[in-house]
Amino acid sequence: MQHHDTLIIIPARMGSTRLPDKPLADINGKAMIQHVWERAVEAGVGEVLVACDDQRIADVITAAGGKAILTRPDHPSGSDRIWEAYTHFDLGAKYQTIVNVQGDLPTLDPALVRQVVAPLADPAVDIATLACVIHDEEEKSDPAVVKPVIAFKDKTGQIGRALYFTRCSAPHGEGELHHHIGIYAYRRDSLRRFVSLPPSPLELREKLEQLRALENGMRIDVAIVETVPLGVDTPQHLEKARRILS
Numbered sequence: 001m002q003h004h005d006t007l008i009i010i011p012a013r014m015g016s017t018r019l020p021d022k023p024l025a026d027i028n029g030k031a032m033i034q035h036v037w038e039r040a041v042e043a044g045v046g047e048v049l050v051a052c053d054d055q056r057i058a059d060v061i062t063a064a065g066g067k068a069i070l071t072r073p074d075h076p077s078g079s080d081r082i083w084e085a086y087t088h089f090d091l092g093a094k095y096q097t098i099v100n101v102q103g104d105l106p107t108l109d110p111a112l113v114r115q116v117v118a119p120l121a122d123p124a125v126d127i128a129t130l131a132c133v134i135h136d137e138e139e140k141s142d143p144a145v146v147k148p149v150i151a152f153k154d155k156t157g158q159i160g161r162a163l164y165f166t167r168c169s170a171p172h173g174e175g176e177l178h179h180h181i182g183i184y185a186y187r188r189d190s191l192r193r194f195v196s197l198p199p200s201p202l203e204l205r206e207k208l209e210q211l212r213a214l215e216n217g218m219r220i221d222v223a224i225v226e227t228v229p230l231g232v233d234t235p236q237h238l239e240k241a242r243r244i245l246s
Contacts, residue, residue, distance in 0.1 A: 010048070012050055032104065032232060045114055071084045079184075097117060105229040107229055107245060118223050119159050126187060126218040128184065130222065133177075145167075146182075161221055162214065165180060
């Protein structure tokens with residue numbers, strides 16, 4: 001169901017070192033950013049906007065019938081990019097919820113975009129995000145796989161409060177571990193506050209931006225989903241995405 005107060009913003013930048021010009025990488029005849037935009041539109045959650053740092057990205061999206069906005073090239077994070085885009089786009093303060101969908105998720109299941117807004121039904125939640133149960137033993141100790149430590153509200157284990165995020169294997173002891181998925185839904189005022197805060201000590205140590213919110217007393221809830229979308233960071237990932245989408 002379309003939420004008229006929800007805006008999905010896809011940040012995209014050309015500066016990837018491992019995969020140059022990543023948003024424009026061809027996947028079966030379409031630029032990667034167009035695949036992501038199509039998945040976000042298919043979710044049917046709200047209006048979709050691409051926030052980019054290069055006119056070529058904007059041209060791809062507008063040619064496909066979408067909306068794009070140019071932002072400064074020097075933003076330190078996607079959160080800062082989407083906030084700039086939001087401030088230029090939503091001059092009437094129409095949107096109460098802003099969803100950040102990374103621009104390198106061409107195989108994204110549109111259902112994930114719908115699921116990430118669910119925790120915001122609780123007015124105490126500032127930010128919502130997603131995680132999936134880890135089934136691969138290697139992922140449990142892989143520092144590239146971020147693990148949220150979640151306090152679940154009830155025995156269903158579907159939505160819980162994030163106590164911490166770490167690259168370590170955590171929490172200790174028997175039980176499931178979770179793979180964090182970097183899709184976020186923010187209340188507008190929560191995003192405004194988040195980008196105004198300086199980087200925090202744990203954020204800098206773990207290199208995890210969401211720790212800034214937790215260190216400053218903001219509440220992040222996590223919805224558990226079934227699939228982890230493929231993030232495309234390397235030529236090998238790009239080939240895999242082409243196979244999945246062929």
